[in-house]
Amino acid sequence: MSPLELTCDVVIVGSGAGGGTVASELAPLVAQGRSVLVLEQGPRLAPAEFTGVELEMAPALYQDDGGFLTAEGTMTLAFGRAYGGSTVVYTGTSLVVPERVIRGWAVPGLAHGDVVERSRKYMQQNNVHLLPPGEINDNNRLFVEGCRGAGYQAEQFPLNLKGCRGSSLCNLGCPNGAKMGTHQVQLPEAQRQGVEVVTRAEVLRVEERALLVRVHERPAGGKGAPSEWQPGTYRVAAGTVVLAGGSIGSSALLLRSGFGRHLPRLGQGFTCHPAHILVGEHERPITNDVGHPKSYYLDRAEQEGFVLETCMYFPFTTAKNMTGFGASHSAMMHAFPRQQQILVLACDKAVLQNRIAVDRAGRPVVHYEFTPAVIESMVRATRAAAKIFFAAGAVRVHAPSADPPYIERKDAARTEELIQARHFSPGKTTVSAAHLMGGCAMGRSAADSVTDAWGRVHGLPWLRVADSSLFPDSLEINPYVTIMALADRVAEKIVQELKA
Amino acid sequence: MSRPVLAPVRSTFRALAATIVPEAGSLAEDEWQELEAIVEDYLARRPPRLRRQLRLFVHVLGALPGVRWGRSFQALDPARRTAFLAAVQDAPALLLRRGFWGVRTMVYLGYYSRAAAAAEIGYRANAAGWEARP
Numbered sequence: 202m203s204p205l206e207l208t209c210d211v212v213i214v215g216s217g218a219g220g221g222t223v224a225s226e227l228a229p230l231v232a233q234g235r236s237v238l239v240l241e242q243g244p245r246l247a248p249a250e251f252t253g254v255e256l257e258m259a260p261a262l263y264q265d266d267g268g269f270l271t272a273e274g275t276m277t278l279a280f281g282r283a284y285g286g287s288t289v290v291y292t293g294t295s296l297v298v299p300e301r302v303i304r305g306w307a308v309p310g311l312a313h314g315d316v317v318e319r320s321r322k323y324m325q326q327n328n329v330h331l332l333p334p335g336e337i338n339d340n341n342r343l344f345v346e347g348c349r350g351a352g353y354q355a356e357q358f359p360l361n362l363k364g365c366r367g368s369s370l371c372n373l374g375c376p377n378g379a380k381m382g383t384h385q386v387q388l389p390e391a392q393r394q395g396v397e398v399v400t401r402a403e404v405l406r407v408e409e410r411a412l413l414v415r416v417h418e419r420p421a422g423g424k425g426a427p428s429e430w431q432p433g434t435y436r437v438a439a440g441t442v443v444l445a446g447g448s449i450g451s452s453a454l455l456l457r458s459g460f461g462r463h464l465p466r467l468g469q470g471f472t473c474h475p476a477h478i479l480v481g482e483h484e485r486p487i488t489n490d491v492g493h494p495k496s497y498y499l500d501r502a503e504q505e506g507f508v509l510e511t512c513m514y515f516p517f518t519t520a521k522n523m524t525g526f527g528a529s530h531s532a533m534m535h536a537f538p539r540q541q542q543i544l545v546l547a548c549d550k551a552v553l554q555n556r557i558a559v560d561r562a563g564r565p566v567v568h569y570e571f572t573p574a575v576i577e578s579m580v581r582a583t584r585a586a587a588k589i590f591f592a593a594g595a596v597r598v599h600a601p602s603a604d605p606p607y608i609e610r611k612d613a614a615r616t617e618e619l620i621q622a623r624h625f626s627p628g629k630t631t632v633s634a635a636h637l638m639g640g641c642a643m644g645r646s647a648a649d650s651v652t653d654a655w656g657r658v659h660g661l662p663w664l665r666v667a668d669s670s671l672f673p674d675s676l677e678i679n680p681y682v683t684i685m686a687l688a689d690r691v692a693e694k695i696v697q698e699l700k701a
Numbered sequence: 702m703s704r705p706v707l708a709p710v711r712s713t714f715r716a717l718a719a720t721i722v723p724e725a726g727s728l729a730e731d732e733w734q735e736l737e738a739i740v741e742d743y744l745a746r747r748p749p750r751l752r753r754q755l756r757l758f759v760h761v762l763g764a765l766p767g768v769r770w771g772r773s774f775q776a777l778d779p780a781r782r783t784a785f786l787a788a789v790q791d792a793p794a795l796l797l798r799r800g801f802w803g804v805r806t807m808v809y810l811g812y813y814s815r816a817a818a819a820a821e822i823g824y825r826a827n828a829a830g831w832e833a834r835p
Contacts, residue, residue: 253828256739256814266743268806274799336831367830376828490826491834516824520809525790526721527783534813538823628798629790 204413204434209236209397211695212412212439214404214454216241217286218684219668219691220445221383222323224391224398226692230699231395238437239388240402240414242446244425245284251376255515258373261424262290267518269449271569272558275627276475278567279635280447283374283425284400285384287447287635288681292371292495293361293380294510295329296678297321298686301503306673308643310654319686327361327381336367338492343483343541343593344511345497350592351585355497358510367492369513401428402435404446405563407458410663411438441663441695443656444641445688448473448670449557449565452640455651455658457563463660464651468558470551470642471567472675473634475575478514478522479543479583480599481590486538489513495544499585502548502677506574507582509589510679512544522631523599524606533599533607541590545582546636548677549575557640571627579632580622587616601630636680641670656691667691706744706752707737713763716775720782721808724821736811743810755807758800762789 211227213220216239227237246261259266267279281287297320303313348355361381368376378385392398399416406413414435419427444451452468461467494513501507514522519542520534533540549555549572558566571579583602590598591613598608600616604624612619624630644650647659656671658664667688669680676683707714715733719726728736744752763774766785770777777785789801812818827833 251828253826260743260746266746273795274803275795365830366828366832368828369826369830370828377830486823488834490824491830515826516813516819516822517810520813521806526786526805526808528723530721531723534822538825626791626798628795628802631802 202434204436206436206438208438209238210439210699211235211237211441211443212437213237213239213443213445214412215286215445215447215450215668216284216388216398217281217288217383217445217447217668218681219688220286220443221288221387222685222688223443223445223667223692224396225387226689227695228391228394228396230696235699237396238439239396239398240404240412241284241286241398241400242403243282243284243400244419244423245400246374246425248378250424251374253368253370253373253376255373255517257424262374271567273569273627275571276569276632276634278449278473278637279633280449280637283384284398285382285388288382289374289384290372291382291679291681292493294358294495294679295324295327295361295682296359298676298678298683302677306643308654308673309645311643315690316683316686319689320682322689323682323685324359324361327386328363329359329361331357331359332493332496336365336492337496338367338489339487340489340494340513340541341492341496341511343487344543344589347589347593348499351588353499353585353589355499357497358495360493360496362493365493369490369492369494371494373515399429400426402430404454407442407454407460407664410440410442411436412442441665443665443667443691443695445666445668447668448637448640449567451666451668451670452557453559453563453565455641456557456559464647464658466642466647466649467651468640469553469556470639470673471555471557471569472549472551472638472672473569474546474636474675475549475571475579475632475634476544476546477579477583477601477632478512478519479545479586479590479601480519480523480533481541481543481593481595482533482536482597483539483541483595487541489538489540489542501585505581506548506578507585508546508548508677509582509586510544510546512542514542522633524601524630529605529607541593541595543586543589545579545586547575547578547582548675551639551674571625571632576622576625579625580620584616584620587620601625636676638669638672638676638680639674641666642673643671644673655694656687657694665691665695703745703749703752705741706756707741710756710759710763712775713759716782717759717762717804718808718812720779720786721805722812725808725812732815732817735815739814740807740811743807755803758804762801762804
């Protein structure tokens with residue numbers, strides 16, 4: 202059966218930080234007679250469907266339940282797939298990219314001042330603020346104290362919350378609708394102005410000024426509303442196509458559509474801030490699974506190539522991320538009410554071997570090898586985190602790059618000796634990542650990149666990219682604000698061109 | 702509907718699970734069924750190749766101790782089971798380490814996703830947040 206033919210002025214693939222931003226910026230054009238369509242692969246959930254139950258929410262909101270494996274099988278990648286994309290499942294941490302990162306990217310036409318100005322616009326739009334001291338839980342307080350004791354200075358995360366009740370369930374989609382992601386701010390406003398959003402719409406291919414789309418049925422027993430369109434295949438013709446399906450989604454879509462032939466850098470330069478979850482055990486129960494989970498961080502990116510962030514995960518995620526098995530693992534799990542958790546993130550650099558590809562069926566395949574520099578960063582980060590745990594009063598620390606992976610308080614002075622790169626064992630040591638970047642990097646020409654500084658794909662003026670795949674290298678901070686800032690630039694050029 | 706992964710290797714899987722999470726050894730039959738249903742439901746959404754690999758790897762883990770101890774994994778005492786899995790986890794071959802990581806992850810998924818396990822370890826997160834705490 203031939204696909205149903207539709208046309209619009211602008212079609213946006215993806216509804217997360219990038220797609221949601223472009224949709225909201227283009228929305229005023231609808232009143233001027235332009236049509237704007239957003240296609241989202243994931244479902245749209247009703248507020249009551251956000252239950253905070255790990256087993257229910259992970260399959261509903263994440264690609265592969267949050268366990269997308271790299272080709273080497275040594276790291277899992279978590280990315281959202283829902284109305285609002287990954288903004289539904291992040292913790293709302295809102296940071297502005299440092300000047301040195303934008304300078305290091307060396308993208309002609311991309312100035313740090315411009316990114317900062319646009320970042321601030323979205324931080325204001327998303328109600329970004331610091332939590333008052335009374336809403337900080339013990340897990341976060343102990344991090345601040347531990348940093349101080351270990352000679353570091355923790356910083357507080359600005360957060361995009363409104364009406365936070367402290368469920369601690371941010372990564373499973375806020376059950377109280379308190380996180381100001383695109384599903385709460387930009388998309389509803391865009392729809393109010395006439396932008397059409399279609400969920401459960403998987404884009405199969407990009408053609409010349411058109412997309413081939415398959416709309417899926419709501420699976421039996423699954424969460425979320427049925428698609429706004431009838432299930433089936435559609436061909437959507439558009440004057441402008443904007444890809445905002447995330448680093449993996451946008452890169453894989455272009456690759457399976459054959460654009461790699463003209464864009465040799467497509468899929469290259471993948472970075473992801475590889476991360477460990479570290480656990481410290483205290484003698485007494487602390488508040489950890491109540492309150493915002495990620496209120497503080499320690500930025501050592503420039504000096505030591507890592508960032509530490511507070512975190513608090515759910516039983517299965519915690520169990521999976523701790524190395525080992527058996528009695529010692531079980532004892533740490535049973536210490537859950539006494540657990541302090543720290544997320545360690547390595548600031549990886551874009552290297553040739555780490556890239557996004559597609560298999561014969563067109564499905565994304567991510568190749569990622571841990572370079573010696575990344576392993577060293579993770580080891581340094583783990584040592585720093587262990588010191589922070591002990592300085593905060595922990596009696597035992599789970600450190601993946603130690604063998605055995607548990608360090609007792611009596612050995613606190615030996616963390617440098619016990620945590621070693623030789624104990625970092627891919628396939629044994631759990632590594633996960635949620636800051637997926639690169640694949641459609643900005644740059645000068647097709648020889649060194651995929652798009653220009655405004656997200657225009659080289660040689661294809663009708664095709665734009667507006668997501669984290671634009672990053673030519675690691676961002677070294679949590680990415681959503683920068684994605685919105687870059688998407689704002691993409692939208693601005695589209696508006697200018699449509700008006701012209 | 703996809704073919705069940707665990708049914709053909711159920712006794713090995715349960716022996717592995719009880720070594721990976723010692724408390725699993727005390728599960729009643731209905732609790733085992735709940736654990737296995739969680740794993741099967743997850744695997745039903747994965748590609749057939751991955752389901753085949755997992756079943757094969759559980760089978761291999763069941764048979765491999767025969768090379769050293771002359772009996773299956775299920776027939777080993779708890780100390781030897783632990784020693785064997787520790788050796789697989791630290792194996793020089795990435796394929797073995799990855800395979801064990803996958804089995805271990807499925808066991809943790811099945812065990813710790815149960816409401817009873819959350820209660821057992823003291824996990825209390827609640828949508829009402831601070832208001833739900835006395």
